[in-house]
Amino acid sequence: MKRTVNKISDELALQIVKEYLSTDISQSELKKKYNFGGNNNISRWMRKFGVSKPSSEQQVITGAMSKEQTASPRERDLERKIRKLEDELKEERLKSLALNTLIDVAERDLQVDIRKKSGAKR
Missing domain, CATH: 1.10.10 (Arc Repressor Mutant, subunit A)
Incomplete structure (x- = not known):
């Protein structure tokens, strides 16, 4: 089967x-x-x-902190936005690393300068 x-x-x-x-x-x-x-x-x-997965100790700490202060809807919305932005930043950093690696390999293998030289010619 x-x-x-x-x-x-x-x-x-x-x-x-x-x-x-x-x-x-x-x-x-x-x-x-x-x-x-x-x-x-x-x-x-x-x-x-x-x-x-958070450890049991982390869960206890998180539970105690959440009991001490309940977040307002605005705070929860802002926290959600922060998490989203942090995830997007992580993805962009990975993308940037991949692109830089691609440029390094292309410069090495093709022996062509791809990156712009610093400083302007006058």
Whole structure:
């Protein structure tokens, strides 16, 4: 019997990881909800995206802090925007690193100056 492989996009995988980290839903419940198999998919995706589940100590600290002060809707909105901007910054840094590496390889292999020299000629 031939097995079918459901290829899950990185966007969906990241969404599943975020849902796993932000809620109390177990990995097996998420497998059923999104209809995918595999024993370590979510853990593998977490390593791929560089995120980890907070330790129990971190959860206790976070819980205590959230009880001390409840954030207003405006604060929660601003925090959400900050997280989004931090994610975008991380992606842009990776993109910049990739482009710089591409330029370095092209300059080395093709022996062509691609980057502009500093200072203006007069």
